[in-house]
Amino acid sequence: MSLVSSLLQQAKDSGLRRTKALEALFTCLTTCDRPMTLNEFTTCNHLASQCDKATVFRLLQKLCDKGMVRRLGLHERAAYFTLILPDQHRDYLICTECGSIEPINAPCPVHKLQEEIRKETGFTNLYHELEFFGHCPKCSKS
Amino acid sequence: MSLVSSLLQQAKDSGLRRTKALEALFTCLTTCDRPMTLNEFTTCNHLASQCDKATVFRLLQKLCDKGMVRRLGLHERAAYFTLILPDQHRDYLICTECGSIEPINAPCPVHKLQEEIRKETGFTNLYHELEFFGHCPKCSKS
């Protein structure tokens, strides 16, 4: 069973319908596999001419609600969206000059603090977003 | 010498002029002392009727360039801005239901990783943004 199929199943289980647009969006999310803006999604070949921007917007919104997609604020004017895969947690390294976005391989160092926060504050559904910003070697030179 | 005065001096040293608008903005940034959106700034008593929104926008932009203000993407549609004080590093805890934003007191656990990233990637001007999101106790109940 392909990843897209299992995502469609997971979506269905949480109340969404199996539509052409959703399948195309999952294909895009899994094959492009990087945070993208709404505009990038709608102009990506996987989605272009498959469905309208408003549809992509509403699907991303629903998938965020279901916890299948994460919305990231990466210092660009537009919001970024990325698939949440089980056993995958990603922090990012972003060049504020050229805009490159790279996931970080090293293990995330904040889970312990997150647990402390959960206990001390009583917050539920806790998660975090960690991004490093700077100038990449290429942009540092020029 | 007040904090506002020293900020004005610091701004002047890096090329900005000492204007009424800048002083009002620094007063706002220091007394309100929390991340705020452009709209919040312009409607705050410290700035309202003191200057135009475009002016605040351009000042915040310049202060970001000078490294005196930080732009935060806190999952709202609008960007947040907050003063960078020396010896002050803040991570945030945000309720995605009611929108409350609280700085975290615990020491930040990512500096070590940041150093590793600097060495391994060659990034310069490195900094990070760490936010925890969840439902606060109040919002968890309802």
Added chain:
DNA sequence: GCTTTTTGTGCAATTTTTTTGCATTAAAAG
């Protein structure tokens, strides 16, 4: 002080991004 030069400001307009209304279509349920 006064004059020149440079930067900042207000206001309106524009651009970009996000969001919604509504008539229609497609999916799921019966």
Added chain:
DNA sequence: CTTTTAATGCAAAAAAATTGCACAAAAAGC
């Protein structure tokens, strides 16, 4: 197949970010 309910396209609106330009204010030079 029929009914019910959710999803979609299209266009329009709302919200946020950004800019152009004439004028005002600050700093620099005298």
